Amino acid sequence: MARRVHQGSVYNKERTKKKLIDAVGRILIREGFQNIKVNKIAAVSGLSKKLIYNYFGGLEGLIKAYLEQVDFWKIEEQKLDNGGKSALPEISKDFMFQLLRDDFEYLYESAEMQKIVLWGISVKNKTLRELSDEREELGKRVFEKADAFFENSQVDFRATVAILVSSIYYMVLHAKTSGSRMCGIDVSTKEGKERVLKALERLIGQTYKYAGYAL
Amino acid sequence: MARRVHQGSVYNKERTKKKLIDAVGRILIREGFQNIKVNKIAAVSGLSKKLIYNYFGGLEGLIKAYLEQVDFWKIEEQKLDNGGKSALPEISKDFMFQLLRDDFEYLYESAEMQKIVLWGISVKNKTLRELSDEREELGKRVFEKADAFFENSQVDFRATVAILVSSIYYMVLHAKTSGSRMCGIDVSTKEGKERVLKALERLIGQTYKYAGYAL
DNA sequence: AATAAAAGTAACCATCTGGTGATAATTTAA
């Protein structure tokens, strides 16, 4: 009888699966989710498309596998955990601004994340929805702490952060794709980005001030 | 010799062109820009796809014709013109909030506009770019007036409005497609929408206050 | 009513799509 798993230099299931997943990522970045198709994956990976069906049960399964190994939010989680400790830092205005600023910078630099964010607002997809929910779950701890913080204030902290995060998403996608301005501002220039970040910082600052905190 | 243009009840060029353009709109709303294809247009319109090539030189030309007859911003222009008069109303915080609120409501209700906004951040397209620039041009007058208004303040009005408008776009698209929450808020519920609008109003109000205006 | 231009269709083509069944190459265990 032969052994179960092959680990040879030519035939290697796990390595091949990874190659297929990687091909999905490369196509996504270069051409967007609309162009993730079995024939293209086969061409890009240099493998037979049959393997997509053998190993993932079809394109959907492969896409699911790809999305599940994307770990944007896990990186953020580490930050929240403050390097291993599970103690959440104070939800100060500086902390919030840092969070938003990092979000902005990261999304701006990551073509992959841009495509995934776009994907998420383009089609209904179970795995993408799960990814979105996962992210919500991640923010939950921050918001629970913040809810207490803003409890007796006139500020709707969640609504405010939803606005600011959303704006970052849209502005980056708009700048990266259309290349045109928004209200006369182009965030793909250093000056435009600084203006937006500064405005974000002011809005957060005023939100805290309005709530009665000088933090 | 026969006449140039046919206007019969069966053969009618202009009417047919309109039918093709309408088909593009219907497909866009139902299935998104990715599914605007010659065969589908032919099926939806009940016409031969050959006509797309005859009358518009191809799919691109038809799509261009479709986009050019979309007049979202023209509606807004009327509002700015205050019913024929070209005098621009005062750029008060109430005026700005109304503008944003209307933007929100309109986008939220118009599946067509949602698809076009999404289209604009999904692919590079000359006509879409022109549409975006046209919109910028429309806002120009408001901003020029506002620039003077906020000249000696610490407020970057353009950056602030860019943030607020962008957030509306993203939140609506996110809610309509993904259906999931953002920071715990679901703008497709009445409660969620009210929270976001209220937060927008507060942010605008504070922006004016920060600039030294109690308007 | 005849006719030529204009308007519109249907059939076809090459290419690309997702998906499968037969077959070949590699690997490992006996």
Add this chain to the structure above:
DNA sequence: TTAAATTATCACCAGATGGTTACTTTTATT
């Protein structure tokens, strides 16, 4: 070294794709 299980490819299928060519129907004029 050989044989069977695993890994992988290739050739093929039916259907959809964009695009064209040959053709028919309607219309307006004479």
